[in-house]
Amino acid sequence: CEIDASTSMWIYVFLGNLLRGIGETPIQPLGISYLDDFACEDNAAFYIGCVQTVAIIGPIFGFLLGSLCAKLYVDIGFMNLDHITITPKDPQWVGAWWLGYLIAGVISLLAAVPFWCLPKSLPRPCGREDTNSSSEEGKFITDYQTPCGKKVKIIEMAKDFLPSLKNLFGNPVYCLYLCASSVQLNSLFGMVTYKPKYIEQQYGQSTSKANFVIVYEDII
Incomplete structure (x- = not known):
């Protein structure tokens, strides 16, 4: 008889990554603006530098944690590991x-x-x-208020969205920064996604060792 090997656990992994992405995405567009608005001018650059530094150091600890977890069998805590006859270098x-x-x-x-x-x-x-020089949020809210102090509707506020977007993409510095960030992130995602598996297949290393090599490359 055939055994159905399909499982619905991937749904939980998908939802977990979705929630993680929702939580991580606002850090750059909103977190940097938040620091710039409510931090002193002398300390804002330092705080933004701390955020960027943590974003660089975080993946290093992530790969180290992945290297450690890859040495442990997937069913750790649910079965007797003494019965496992394969090693981390085994393809299975x-x-x-x-x-x-x-x-x-x-x-x-x-x-x-x-x-x-x-x-x-x-x-x-x-x-x-x-x-x-007030914040962008303060300018936006101040410009769209009625004489009575009541805010106008979202539809009226959205009328100037396309002209503002046109002015934004007409800024050459912003466009160059956007292109540079896209190229940098694409190269980073490619390395994170495929390079560990490439090291495993081409050099016969275990998953744990491949993740550790990625950490060593990041530090260098």
Whole structure:
């Protein structure tokens, strides 16, 4: 008789990655603007540099964690590992890929605890309250208010969206930065997706060793 090997566990992995992407995406467009609006001018560059540094160091620890989890069998904690006769170098070896998600999820929850203590609105720095250069959000909200102080509808606010978008893409500095970021991210995603498997197939290394080699290359 044939055994149906299909499983619905991929749905949970898909939903988990979807939620992770939703949480990670606003960091660059919204987080940088948030720091620029509510941090002192002398400290804003330092805070933005810290965010960018963490974004670079994070994948290094991620590959190290993946290298460690790949040495453990996928069913660790659910079966007697003494009965396993294959090694991590065997092509049939499957590492504990799910363990990295659990560890990263717990760390993310612990890191989110301090954000719950933030107030609903932060006071603007003293050095920026009296200046004429307000934030983009402040300009946007101020320009679209009625004389009575009531905000206009979203439809009326959206009328200037296309002209603003045209002016944005007409900025050569922004377009060059956008192209450079796209090329950089495409090369990074290609390396993260295919290079570990390439090292495994071409050089006969285990998954754990391939992830460790990627970390070594990132540091160099």
